Amino acid sequence: MGQSITRVAAAQSDKELQQVTPDEEYDIVARYESTLRALPLGIGALGIVGVLLNRTFSGIAPVVDATSSQSRADVLVIVMSAVLLLTGLSWLSLKSRPIEPVEPDGVIVSYIDESLPSSVAAELSWAWEALDACTRCVALVVIYQGRCILHQGFAARNASPADVKMGPICAKAIKSGTGNYLANLVFYPGRVEFVPYLPENIQGVVVQPIGEDGVLIAATDTQRGFSRLDQAWAATIADKLDQSLSSVASPTQPAEAQT
Template sequence: MTKSDANRILRRLPLAVGGLGAVLLLINRLLTPELTQSQARGDVLGVILSAVLILTGLIWQQVQPRSPESVELMGEEGFVLAADLPQAVKTELAWASHLLLTNTVTRSLVVVYQGKVLLRRGILATKSEVVPGPILKRVLETQKPIYLVALYVYPGRVEFDYLPENTQGVICQPIGNQGALILGANTPRSYTKQDENWIAGIGDKLAVTLKDI
């Protein structure tokens, strides 16, 4: 069971228990030929408890934040490195991409440097060429990362056609002033501030590694 499923069950539990209690009280009342005072008091208490549970469930439905829903990205698992890279650079890129894929919500990533795709890893789209659009150009010009928390709401998402079609969130992390690390997640609003800081650190490390290629 996923964390999202567990949260959904917890939010609905008071509603289910309260509703079940109310139904059982009604059945008990209908099947009782003669109502005693003690039973009447018990029924009143049961009705109050059921009402409180139902009200609590309704409040939880409105107040508790729902975890973003994850999706299965469309594409094939792959790991593609540019063939003409030095072995040390290949090792560094493999290490960095492995860390990101195993320790964050990243499911697809691309490294672009000096206009060339150096690495594609994770769930890969059919298209491999990266044509910088306005968002990626801004990252390269300002050397500041951009985090698109829910990609589907941004008109500019069409420029990320080299990521799986149903990618939910994207981080464009600059690699110096020559390239970028593009990460795709399968869940919207899923990268934490700690994730962003860590990705920035990896981007800085890659900038040092790639500056001499």
């Protein structure tokens, strides 16, 4: 048990060092945000410099003549360039604040229903290790046939598997057969559904149905902490767990979580 807690704590430290912005790995706008914000400024400056160079080397008189088509074109270019300059300055001054992770206000638990076959228990452990290693997931809960069969990572203080219940959000995900991503859970009224067993300051959760009998709940310590790729990964894991759990009889009442 001590080794499990040490491994999870080390994984959390590694995530804090990475500080990877969600979606940055494949979203070109997020990856080159600073460059794109400065792009209008550069194009606007280039337009004004181009007009001045054209006037200098083309032999056109520097005085603006309203009857000259060249002068009218130059005025339009200067106006458009000025708009781009102002747009670039605005974009640079309104740069978004970096998203910072929070320290979950809870305890680390490691619980797997002992009544499950060893092969299923191993697959549940793999699901947690995969999400823990590859995403900003700090807690994973699996509810199957009305009972908690897995709780790994952070949990609410003094919580036990018996406190894990499916609420309206989980029930809706199962009924619709599609996942739900609450990217900013702190300001979402439905967060009360997860408070009994997850830390109160958990920033977001992904809810994925496991067939028609269960649900996978992955929690993160960062607002918008799960990218679209992470959500797809969680959905794939949920589908795999459905195949393994569908042949398992209803698990027995869970024991107290180890903390």
